[in-house]
Amino acid sequence: MSQTKIPGISAHKRPLATAERSRIPAKRSHVLEDVTNTTAFPAYRRHNKPKATSMSSTEVADPNTRLMNRYYYGDPGVIEEVKKRERKIARDIQHFRKSIAEIETETKLIRERSLPDLNYEISKKRVLCGELRKDLIQLTADLDEKTNESHNVQSNWELEVQHLRLEQQIAVQETQNKLNKELGEVKAQWETKLREMENYRPSFEDLQELEGLKVEKQQHEKELRALTIKNEEACRLRNQELDEKLEHILFSKKEPLEDLKCKNDVVRREKSNVESQTEAVKLKIAQHNERGAELARQISHIHQLVNECITSSSPLKDAKIKADADYLETKSITDAIQMEALKVEAKYNAEFNKMEKEQVRRRTMENAIDELKxxxxxxxxxxxxxxxxxxxxxxxxxxxxxxxxxxxxxxxxxxxxxxxxxxxxxxxxxxxxxxxxxxxxxxxxxxxxxxxxxxxxxxxxxxxxxxxxxxxxxxxxxxxxxxxxxxxxxxxxxxxxxxxxxxxxxxxxxxxxxxxxxxxxxxxxxxxxxxxxxxxxxxxxxxxxxxxxxxxxxxxxxxxxxxxxxxxxxxxxxxxxxxxxxxxxxxxxxxxxxxxxxxxxxxxxxxxxxxxxxxxxxxxxxxxxxxxxxxxxxxxx
Missing domain, CATH: 3.40.850.20 (Kinesin)
Incomplete structure (x- = not known):
């Protein structure tokens, strides 16, 4: 009851009254009308309209007036009904707010996602259309120019073809006339010769001689063919025989020749090896002789140095004993320092590893802070x-x-x-x-x-x-x-x-x-x-x-x-x-x-x-x- 707009139930009950007697202002009346979906004090409104008569005390109030009077005097049932209607209106308002929020969200998504892509594509296509329009204008002008040129070339070509066709027809006609003339002359000559051959008749003796010559020719041709076949066969046999002899000679001479070549190569290699070995041995002998003389000189010098070292080694031995003692003492101190250094190094490595982990943790925390910002x-x-x-x-x-x-x-x-x-x-x-x-x-x-x-x-x-x-x-x-x-x-x-x-x-x-x-x-x-x-x-x-x-x-x-x-x-x-x-x-x-x-x-x-x-x-x-x-x-x- 503390958060509702509906007034509480008053213990003082006032008598049933009209809007005039209760003196409720019209503005408050309209507020209750919006909440209860009813018209408050209809008699009061009718009284204020022109040509309207006020309701007498004996008349029965309409249902809306009775409902408002019951609400005004704190009827619990009426108050609950008004609250239900108020809650329904609140739910409708909340539903409308959610719908408006969803519509605003979808509008924002469309503005952020779809519109940039469309604007980008439109700008690109607008630029491409401008370039294509310029190219189309240029191509149209070029096409018109090429069309005019092609028309001119076509008309010139048609005139040239017609001229060539006329010239060709004249030349063909002249050639045909010339050929017809030559053909008539040759034809007349051959017809004359043909008539002469038809009129020629050889004698009987000439015919017999001609037949004998033909028979003789056939015999000579047969003999020639026989001699040719015989000669080819003899040549083939002779060539085959010569080839076999040549192969036999080559085979018989091949093995000795290969043996001689191999022996000659082996002998040459042995000779060269022996000569090189001989030169190497001579060189080594000379080197060894020189080395022996040098070693002899060095040995004598070393003997002299050894004698000198023996005489001077006695104080060095004392110094060596002292140095060994100092070395052992220094070594013990160095080992102790090294052990301390190993401990310090281990501690440093542990601290360094810890520092590296902290550095990684610090970077992770800084990245998380950047993300939260x-x-x-x-x-x-x-x-x-x-x-x-x-x-x-x-x-x-x-x-x-x-x-x-x-x-x-x-x-x-x-x-x-x-x-x-x-x-x-x-x-x-x-x-x-x-x-x-x-x-x-x-x-x-x-x-x-x-x-x-x-x-x-x-x-x-x-x-x-x-x-x-x-x-x-x-x-x-x-x-x-x-x-x-x-x-x-x-x-x-x-x-x-x-x-x-x-x-x-x-x-x-x-x-x-x-x-x-x-x-x-x-x-x-x-x-x-x-x-x-x-x-x-x-x-x-x-x-x-x-x-x-x-x-x-x-x-x-x-x-x-x-x-x-x-x-x-x-x-x-x-x-x-x-x-x-x-x-x-x-x-x-x-x-x-x-x-x-x-x-x-x-x-x-x-x-x-x-x-x-x-x-x-x-x-x-x-x-x-x-x-x-x-x-x-x-x-x-």
Whole structure:
């Protein structure tokens, strides 16, 4: 009863009255009307309407009036009914609020996920349509010009063909006339000769002589064929006989000749060996003679030295005995010191191992703190050649130029103490392990440094360190002013092939070449010589899909940003709506807002303007909210 809007039951009961007698204001009457779904005091309202008569005391009040009077005088049944209606209205209001919240959630998801992809695709297609429209206009003009040229060529060709056809017809007609004339003349000559041959009749004697000559010719031809066959047979037999004799002679002479050759070779080798041995023996004899004379001189000299040593060895023996005693005493002291050193070393190793464990625990705790802050991780890598005006406060984790506000980082790492490999293996270890364990997509954005390749190779090598994971890697160079390129293509296609990127919920897909890497040697071999192809006006993106056996674990990205213009745009990256900027801005927004990000600011250059731009970008990026872990983990599951 304490939280309800309905007044409590009063012990004082007032008589049944109208709205005029109770003097209840109209505004309160309307409030009760909304709560009870009834019309309060209809008689009072009818009384206020024009041409209406007031209800007499003898008339019976309508049900709504009686209900309100009972509620007003504290009827428990009426009060319970009003409470039920109030609770029903509250449930309906709660239901409507949930529906509105769900609609707002779906609208936000559509605005964050679908609209950027559609805007990106529309912008790309709008640019492509403009280029295609220009190409179509140019091709139409070229086609019209070629059509006119083809019409002219066709008309010229038809005229030339008609002219050639007429010339050919005239030439054919002249040739045909000439041939007909020659054919008539030859035909007349042969007809004359044919008539003469038909009129010629040989005599009987000539016919008999001709028959005899034919018979004689046939006999001579038979004899010639017989002689030819006989001659060929004789030649064949003779050749066969000569071949057999030649083979027999060669076979009989071959073995003695081979024996003589072998004997001659053996004798020559023996002779050469004997001559070489003879020369060697002569040389050795001369050397031994010289050596003997030299040894004799040395022996005499050694005898002289031995005699001198014997005379001088007596004081040395005393010194040796004393030195042995000193050595034994020194050795005992050294052994004691060595034992103490071993104990100290064991203690140091234990303390060092404990320190290493604490360092790992510290990095894990710092990573957990960074995760709880909910902001993008910003690491500063400070070099020796930084500007003199740069002030670094390692205790407060802040960096500032003179007369400027300090910029705070999650880590400040001096390159004098930490190499690029240790930067990844030690300081980024907890970040990598968290993303791999929870299967979260993550990225590393490295701002200008001449050692991009060392940091990139160290990061990829760390992902392969356990031998558990495999990487499917893509490497592209993107630019808004120049042509983008696929650095793993290696001449397999045209160099100006457009790189197609598809922006997903928390990932970016590229239609570039994919290289599978299993060992650190694969990383060195595949990335050899590719650093110079990125240049200062492009952004290098390395996408590595991490696979655990045949199951995809997550996507990792390494971004190489070398131009200051992109760094300046990163300062205002989230000042505009997601999906309304340039393609590179959309890619950076997607990676920094949908995946776990670690931005490495390399403060190695000694230029104060460059350092100021980098610090300004770090100041803005460190305030950007990072995606929550539980959202990504639910997606991965």
């Amino acid at each position: 909910g902001k993008i991780r910003c690491f500063a890598y400070v070099g020796d050649t930084a500007p003199n005006s740069l002030e670094v406060d390692f205790s407060q984790k802040s960096i500032s130029l003179k007369d400027s506000e300090p910029c705070f980082f999650n880590r400040i790492l001096p390159c004098k103490l930490i190499s690029e490999e240790d930067l990844v293996k030690q300081e980024c270890q907890a970040f990598f392990d968290m993303c791999l364990e929870k299967r979260l997509n993550f990225n590393i954005i490295s701002l200008p440094t001449p050692k991009q390749s060392f940091i990139r190779d160290s990061a990829l090598t760390y992902l392969l360190k356990s031998g558990r994971y495999q990487l499917k890697t893509q490497y592209v160079a993107l630019s808004e002013a120049a042509v983008s390129s696929d650095l793993f293509q290696k001449g397999e296609s045209e160099p100006d092939t457009e790189i197609q990127l598809t922006i997903k919920t928390d990932a970016i897909e590229m239609n570039s070449a994919t290289v599978e890497m299993k060992t650190a040697e694969d990383i060195k071999a595949d990335f050899k010589g590719l650093q110079t192809q990125v240049g200062c006006d492009k952004i290098g993106i390395v996408k590595a899909e991490v696979w655990d056996d045949n199951e995809k674990c997550c996507d990792s990205y390494y971004l190489e940003i070398n131009d200051m213009e992109t760094i300046q745009r990163m300062s205002n990256l989230f000042c505009t709506d997601h999906g309304t900027g340039t393609p590179i801005s959309i890619i950076l927004q997607t990676l920094m807002s949908k995946t776990k990000s670690l931005v490495l600011f390399n403060l190695i250059d000694d230029c104060a303007s460059t350092t100021g731009t980098i610090l300004n970008a770090a100041r803005r990026i460190s305030q950007i909210d990072a995606p929550r872990t539980y959202v990504a983990s639910e997606k991965s599951r």
